[in-house]
Amino acid sequence: MNKLMLCAAAVILFSSSAFTADRMTFNGEIMDSSCAAAGSHTAMMNEHKIKDARACTLGCVKNGAKYVLYDQATKTTYELDDQAKPEEFAGQDVKVRGKLDAAGKTIHVENISRS
Numbered sequence: 001m002n003k004l005m006l007c008a009a010a011v012i013l014f015s016s017s018a019f020t021a022d023r024m025t026f027n028g029e030i031m032d033s034s035c036a037a038a039g040s041h042t043a044m045m046n047e048h049k050i051k052d053a054r055a056c057t058l059g060c061v062k063n064g065a066k067y068v069l070y071d072q073a074t075k076t077t078y079e080l081d082d083q084a085k086p087e088e089f090a091g092q093d094v095k096v097r098g099k100l101d102a103a104g105k106t107i108h109v110e111n112i113s114r115s
Contacts, residue, residue: 026078026096026107027115028071029053030089032060036070036077041091053091061090069096069107082109089114 031053035041041056050056061067067086069078080086080096086109093115098107 022099023097023110024100026069026071026098026100027073027093028069028076028078028096029093030057030086030091030112031068031070031077032057032065033068033077033079034060034065036068039070039075055091057090058087061087069094077105079104079106080109081106085109085112088112 031041035044035056038044041050041053044050044060045053045056048056048059050059057067067080067083067090069080069086070076071078078096078100089112095113095115096107096109097111097113098109100107
């Protein structure tokens with residue numbers, strides 16, 4: 001009986017810590033997948049005579065790219081499962097709160113706020 005109770009307590013402890021551990025805050029810029037692959041908007045902005053990151057991001061998404069979170073510090077691109085919320089923050093530095101699907105480098109977006 002004691003072993004059963006100990007096992008049950010361990011399962012509850014580990015499942016609750018795993019549940020909270022996978023919610024994280026990620027910092028970076030809401031960027032389009034095309035520019036994120038290049039690591040910046042520079043080439044696209046020069047090529048198309050675009051003046052700011054927001055216009056660049058919105059234009060690239062309109063032409064088929066996806067919204068992503070790009071972390072300049074680590075050069076990491078995260079796909080975002082929600083493609084509606086990021087539009088408001090296009091080209092801006094933000095904090096994205098959500099769960100990371102590490103296999104697909106996809107963030108299941110819970111919240112986005114300005115940095």
